[in-house]
Amino acid sequence: MNALQNIAPALTMSSREIAELTGKDLGHVNRDIRAMLDSLEDDPELEHVREDKDARGYTVAFHLGRELTYTLLAGYSTQLRRRVIARWQELESAQAKTPAELSRMDILRLAMESEQARIQAESERDKAIATKAEIGSRREATAMATASAKSREVARLQHELGRNQQHATVIAVEKATGMAFPKNAYVDLRRVTQKYGLQAVSVVDARYGSVKAWPAVAWRECHGIELSDLFPGQEAA
DSSP states (O other): OHHHHHOOOOOOEEHHHHHHHHTOOHHHHHHHHHHHHHHHTTOGGGGGOEEEEOTTSOEEEEEEOHHHHHHHHTTSOHHHHHHHHHHHHHHHHHHTSOGGGOOHHHHHHHHHHHHHHHHHHHHHHHHHHHHHHHHHHHHHHHHHHHHHHHHHHHHHHHHHHTBSSSEEEHHHHHHHHOOOOOTTHHHHHHHHHHHTTOOOEEEEETTTEEEEEEEHHHHHHHHOOOHHHHSTTOOOO
């Protein structure tokens, strides 16, 4: 206890407390402080500045002595300066007490305030990290769901492309009619397709990689099959 009473640490005020007293955003106060420190360069007072950072290396708070605090306040309104100066006077008045005047309750209160400030800073740091991780996970899940939905839609469209009222593959017609076409059935289908200046459509196939879907007119002339009757309600997009 004697060792504790003989220590008189230098008084500082945190940017967090300045923000609370002035009603300013903490980020704005930290920004003002950094601009002030950069402009002072080699000022000996800079040696007493403490900067708290979170796990990501971002500044959580600055701790300034009285002189630098007053320098910062030069850019603030008179009313805001009065609040901070009044708080400084309270701090200096409390420190002016002799060790004998500091009761056990005073010491405990000061220790508690210091611990609460530390816990709050750590809590805000952890919350920021957790929020960033949650946002990242949410974006990743959304992207995966979107990609999956698009993949399913592409597969569906590719499948429908081979069996609709405008085009159909040999395999699709065989399944729909129960008929079996010779392996060279595509020859006549291709001839009629070229006759009308049309083109077959390539369709993804699980067995062959891709197959041709032939126009309705080719099926009509070659085999007398009407795709509109065979695949009702399945118009091509």
